[in-house]
Amino acid sequence: MTFTVLTAEFAHESNTFSIRPTDLAAFRARLFLQGDTAVAQRADANTDIAGFMDGARLHGWETRYTISAAASPAGPVTRAAFDEIAGCIIDAAKSGPLDGIILGLHGAMVVEDHPDGEGLLLERLRAVVGPNLPIAITLDPHANVTAQMCDLAQIVISYSTYPHVDMRDTGRRAAAILHRTMTREITPRTLRVTRPMLEEANSGRTDEGPMIARHALARAHEATHGSLAVSINAGFGNADIPEIGPTVLVTYTGDERPHRSFAETLADDIWDRRQEVLNRYLTPEEAAAAALDHAGAGPLVIADYADNPGAGGYGDAPGLLSALLNAGVADTCFGPMIDPEAAAMLHTHAVGAKVTLSLGGKTDPRFGGGPIRVTGTLILLSDGHYTGDGPMIGGLPGTWGPTAVLRIGGVDVLVVTNSGQMLDLQQFRAFGIDPVAYRVVALKSQQHFRAAFEPIADRVIVCDSGALCSPDLRSLPFYRVPRPIFPLD
Numbered sequence: 001m002t003f004t005v006l007t008a009e010f011a012h013e014s015n016t017f018s019i020r021p022t023d024l025a026a027f028r029a030r031l032f033l034q035g036d037t038a039v040a041q042r043a044d045a046n047t048d049i050a051g052f053m054d055g056a057r058l059h060g061w062e063t064r065y066t067i068s069a070a071a072s073p074a075g076p077v078t079r080a081a082f083d084e085i086a087g088c089i090i091d092a093a094k095s096g097p098l099d100g101i102i103l104g105l106h107g108a109m110v111v112e113d114h115p116d117g118e119g120l121l122l123e124r125l126r127a128v129v130g131p132n133l134p135i136a137i138t139l140d141p142h143a144n145v146t147a148q149m150c151d152l153a154q155i156v157i158s159y160s161t162y163p164h165v166d167m168r169d170t171g172r173r174a175a176a177i178l179h180r181t182m183t184r185e186i187t188p189r190t191l192r193v194t195r196p197m198l199e200e201a202n203s204g205r206t207d208e209g210p211m212i213a214r215h216a217l218a219r220a221h222e223a224t225h226g227s228l229a230v231s232i233n234a235g236f237g238n239a240d241i242p243e244i245g246p247t248v249l250v251t252y253t254g255d256e257r258p259h260r261s262f263a264e265t266l267a268d269d270i271w272d273r274r275q276e277v278l279n280r281y282l283t284p285e286e287a288a289a290a291a292l293d294h295a296g297a298g299p300l301v302i303a304d305y306a307d308n309p310g311a312g313g314y315g316d317a318p319g320l321l322s323a324l325l326n327a328g329v330a331d332t333c334f335g336p337m338i339d340p341e342a343a344a345m346l347h348t349h350a351v352g353a354k355v356t357l358s359l360g361g362k363t364d365p366r367f368g369g370g371p372i373r374v375t376g377t378l379i380l381l382s383d384g385h386y387t388g389d390g391p392m393i394g395g396l397p398g399t400w401g402p403t404a405v406l407r408i409g410g411v412d413v414l415v416v417t418n419s420g421q422m423l424d425l426q427q428f429r430a431f432g433i434d435p436v437a438y439r440v441v442a443l444k445s446q447q448h449f450r451a452a453f454e455p456i457a458d459r460v461i462v463c464d465s466g467a468l469c470s471p472d473l474r475s476l477p478f479y480r481v482p483r484p485i486f487p488l489d
Helices: 024-030 035-042 048-059 077-093 117-129 145-153 169-183 210-222 257-272 284-293 318-328 340-346 448-456
Strands: 004-011 030-032 060-071 100-104 135-139 155-157 191-195 228-233 245-252 300-304 332-338 352-361 372-382 385-387 398-399 401-409 409-415 440-445 461-462
Touching: 004 048, 004 077, 024 030, 024 060, 024 077, 024 461, 030 035, 035 048, 035 060, 035 155, 048 060, 048 100, 060 077, 077 117, 100 257, 117 135, 135 169, 145 191, 145 284, 155 169, 155 245, 155 284, 169 228, 169 409, 191 257, 210 257, 228 257, 257 318, 284 300, 284 318, 284 340, 284 440, 300 318, 300 448, 318 332, 318 372, 318 409, 318 440, 332 448, 340 352, 340 401, 340 409, 440 448
Parallel strands: 004 060, 004 100, 100 135, 135 155, 300 440, 300 461, 332 409, 332 440
Antiparallel strands: 030 060, 191 245, 228 245, 352 372, 372 401, 385 398, 401 409
């Protein structure tokens, strides 16, 4: 029997404290591909859709691929953008009989008038396909998984790595469980256990710390009777919504009790170890002092966690750059500095020109400070296009939009237009900056940068510039989260 399966990707991590709404243009700027075009570009890379298509080929499915849409993390998704993209998926569900649905989502999407974007999408799908059609969804482990997501999708599986390098594998796993469901071999459900926390203590790091042992236990439990998949989600703390924080999910068939007991044990461990933070967050001045003293065989990599565009940070906080310049740190590259106004202004000059301008700090100076006045030499102008070659985005195209490299003292600064975090060496190298050739590499990212940059680094340090994604969540004005909740109470 040939099964007909609807597939799509629709992902956004919504930082409700951001003043930048995520509209349709934001999706089009990062990822907005339909049908065969999406399959052609993404089905042979490390993506959810690639895993879905691996499953389709293995099992002989007929796939109805609709859309791949994702925007850089920012404020809530506008209702118009949500309706446009969700509408593509809903229309495809209406276009003929289906045996199953498999979707690559994120799990932390907030719509401007609804706190649970994924739940809203699933609700609309269920209104079309009924309560029993098998639905599988894959999630980012920074999902704020809601009860509705687990009620409306029988199969829920999150990536198991942070940095995320197992997207395709996760897609394959979800496809395998969906196929067994469509053949009626199993009747899966997904249970959810949570604790009153904004996020797991280390945001789900899997390169070191307690998540390593937790995932080992999860894989062992998956070998027990009736267990199909265990997902451990760190949550996404930059969202002021009613259902937030770490969750343990078990997709199972048969008796729920042993799986709920196991999930409770893992959730207890997350709660009991809520004070065990792995990172030491330096101030920008402390990070600059470390850079000044660095004399290792490879570069010192400094990551500004607080201004991470990958969590909705604006990417324009100038604190770390200012500290490096004030300390006289040389032989350094820095990026990205997301400043469309500065990028446009630099594009009015010729390479080699000496330019004075205001840089960074223009979006919301309350978080990370206002602009700094700098003078530098214009080294390069570009349209911003690159193709990744690292563990996370290898083979996938991307663009910073109009881009410039400005040399300020001893620091080469990548000034860009489009939002995005630094997670691949090609995001520097495509613009004449080879991180291996510098003594210091300063970048805006949280954990994801490690996949590509840790192998070239002599040492990695992290700093908190006080920007929007500061690891100190108590600095944010929460009103809608349930109370009491850690670390606010």
